[in-house]
Amino acid sequence: MAKLGKAVISGAGAYVPSTIMTNQDLEKLMDTSHEWIATRTGIHERRVIDETENTSDLAYKASLLALEDARLEPKDIDFIIVATETPDHMFPPVATKLQTLLGCRTIGAYDVHSTCVGFISALQIAEQFTKIGKAKHVLIVGADALSKIVDYTDRSTAILFADGAGAFVISQGNDTDGExxxxxxxxxxxxxxxxxxxxxxxxxxxxxxxxxxxxxxxxxxxxxxxxxxxxxxxxxxxxxxxxxxxxxxxxxxxxxxxxxxxxxxxxxxxxxxxxxxxxxxxxxxxxxxxxxxxxxxxxxxxxxxxxxxxxxxxxxxxxxxxxxxxxx
Missing domain, CATH: 3.40.47.10 (Thiolase/Chalcone synthase)
Known part of the structure; x- marks a missing residue:
């Protein structure tokens, strides 16, 4: 049996929307206070998308930074996996939109639906692709716009959830790479x-x-x-x-x-x-x-x-x- 290769993190990037929602902003929407929220959650502020942004936009901006960090071009990516619970539409996958936004080849692209564990799930899959030689570089993204599904009358959930994206490039490693x-x-x-x-x-x-x-x-x-x-x-x-x-x-x-x-x-x-x-x-x-x-x-x-x-x-x-x- 051929020896399996390594799966290394060759690049990483993250993006958050510019709009900040503070605990004081939430005080105007519901019966709560900054002290109550900060004591129970540790959260003082969170980022939320505006009407011009979608989950695919968050994913795209984080992906550009990850590719730049890995010193790769979109044409170098062999597969895309997006972990999200808030796709632009119920279908198709965000990953397919990301593929065309980046200008990648007509490579495989799909979403994983694994809640807050989605990014680790995507890492697991990308590891298998690269280790067995199925792909040289896999782009994985965790992107969510939870503000779109938050009930701002429900204090128990509205204080927690926010929007943002992060991306890794997982690449085939060699003997000179880390583990x-x-x-x-x-x-x-x-x-x-x-x-x-x-x-x-x-x-x-x-x-x-x-x-x-x-x-x-x-x-x-x-x-x-x-x-x-x-x-x-x-x-x-x-x-x-x-x-x-x-x-x-x-x-x-x-x-x-x-x-x-x-x-x-x-x-x-x-x-x-x-x-x-x-x-x-x-x-x-x-x-x-x-x-x-x-x-x-x-x-x-x-x-x-x-x-x-x-x-x-x-x-x-x-x-x-x-x-x-x-x-x-």
């Missing part, structure tokens, strides 16, 4: 299906208006506990499986869902706070975009360096959760 993607695992448990879901815009659409207008519905207390336990267990399992210790890991990048969830996961896995990447204060929860956005911003700040060993972990509706280990 690239080392291991990953994704799990699901559908018994908690209705604890976090979008109510409308689906085959459940009926005369009842609640089924016709997409809005995020969440059992916050239950999701909090499930998220902490699932992500913590996933990180522990991944590190143990690869015969590593926590001091072998340079950075933990958790899905930016809620500051209290991030803190609880770090405590559960006994990971130092200073080695946890966290930018939820300024960007909120933009679903599949949070991990690549956090990675790109931390790298720009000089925290993440080439050679660092990093664990990503995420959790989302479905119930889906998972982690991925790589050396950058």
């Amino acid at each position: 690239g993607i080392i291991d990953s695992a994704i799990h699901s448990d559908g018994q908690f299906y209705e604890d976090l879901y979008v109510s409308g815009g689906s085959s459940r659409a009926r005369d009842n208006s609640d089924y016709n207008v997409p809005k995020i519905k969440m059992n916050g207390n239950k999701i909090f506990k499930l998220a902490v336990n699932a992500m913590s267990g996933s990180v522990k399992d991944l590190i143990k499986k690869n015969n590593l210790e926590y001091n072998d890991i340079d950075w933990l990048i958790p899905h930016q869902a809620n500051q209290r969830i991030i803190d609880a996961v770090a405590r559960n896995v006994e990971f130092p706070t200073e080695k946890v990447i966290n930018n939820i204060k300024y960007y909120g929860n933009n679903s599949a975009a949070t991990i690549p956005l956090a990675f790109t911003k931390a790298r720009a700040e000089g925290k993440i360096q080439r050679g660092d060993r990093i664990v990503l972990t995420a959790f989302g509706g479905g119930l889906i959760w998972g982690s991925l280990l790589f050396q950058y």
Whole structure:
């Protein structure tokens, strides 16, 4: 059997809309306060798209930056995968729109529908394409415009969700590259299906208006506990499986869902706070975009360096959760 190659991150980029929605702005829309939101979520502001932008626009702008970082042209990309829960239309996939916006060849392109774990799911797929030689360069994007499906009368969800995009270029590695993607695992448990879901815009659409207008519905207390336990267990399992210790890991990048969830996961896995990447204060929860956005911003700040060993972990509706280990 031929030896499998490596899957390395050759480029990364992120984009957020220019419009900032602060906690003070939310005070004007509902019965809440900056202090209440900041204490419970750690979020002070979030980015939201305007009427001129769609999810594909977010994906396009993040992709351009990732390609520039990888020193590649759109013609060099062999496959595109977009992780999103808020496509421009129910179909076709955002990835096909992105392919033509970039001016890529008529390559394969599709979306993955894996909630907040979507970017890790896309990484898993891209790893297989590059390792077996099916593609030399795969563009993966996490892009969401959750402000379009937020109910701004529901304080429990409206304070959390936001818009943004992040992209990686995953390339075939060689013996001179770092380790690239080392291991990953994704799990699901559908018994908690209705604890976090979008109510409308689906085959459940009926005369009842609640089924016709997409809005995020969440059992916050239950999701909090499930998220902490699932992500913590996933990180522990991944590190143990690869015969590593926590001091072998340079950075933990958790899905930016809620500051209290991030803190609880770090405590559960006994990971130092200073080695946890966290930018939820300024960007909120933009679903599949949070991990690549956090990675790109931390790298720009000089925290993440080439050679660092990093664990990503995420959790989302479905119930889906998972982690991925790589050396950058």
